[in-house]
Amino acid sequence: MTGRHVAAALLLLLAACTYYSDPSQEEAHIVAPGNFKAGSGEIYQVGVLPNKNTDKGARDPNLYRLYLRMDNSGTQSVDVDRSHFMAGQVVELTNDGRVLGVSGTSVNETLRRGK
Numbered sequence: 001m002t003g004r005h006v007a008a009a010l011l012l013l014l015a016a017c018t019y020y021s022d023p024s025q026e027e028a029h030i031v032a033p034g035n036f037k038a039g040s041g042e043i044y045q046v047g048v049l050p051n052k053n054t055d056k057g058a059r060d061p062n063l064y065r066l067y068l069r070m071d072n073s074g075t076q077s078v079d080v081d082r083s084h085f086m087a088g089q090v091v092e093l094t095n096d097g098r099v100l101g102v103s104g105t106s107v108n109e110t111l112r113r114g115k
Contacts (some may be wrong), residue, residue, distance in 0.1 A: 026101050028082035031063055033097030036078045040092045040102060041070035043085055051079060065093070066099065 019043045031046060045067040058081065066085055077084040081098055085091065090102045 001090045010059040028064075028080035028085065028094070028099045030097040030099060031079040031081060036076055036093055037070075037074075038093050039070050039072060040090065041076075043067065043087055043089045043091060044069050046085060047071055048083075049079060052079075055081065068093075 011062070043066050047065040047067070049063040049065055051061045053061050060081075060083060062083070063079045063081060064083050064085070065077055065079050067075070069075055078093065078099065085099065085101070092098060092100045092102050
């Protein structure tokens with residue numbers, strides 16, 4: 001294999017790791033939607049709340065607490081119904097009670113608009 005083939009294979013592997021086949025993996029619902037302030041921030045810790053999911057149709061019996069360092073220099077935590085968020089990830093809390101993963105592209109565009 002030549003260097004170009006190896007580089008192409010690595011690029012293809014990286015692209016495969018960033019693809020969502022299920023769009024619902026990009027977001028979660030905040031369980032107590034009245035207890036948060038909308039905005040964007042970075043997750044600095046994730047905790048598991050064992051057997052706290054009261055949704056009988058859910059496959060996962062747990063809830064997950066996201067501890068966030070908000071862009072406005074504050075901190076807050078929210079409990080969500082999905083386990084796919086991790087520390088270091090940038091997210092947006094929406095007014096309608098969702099947590100959305102923010103891609104690097106959207107972060108760069110937001111920073112550019114702010115200047």
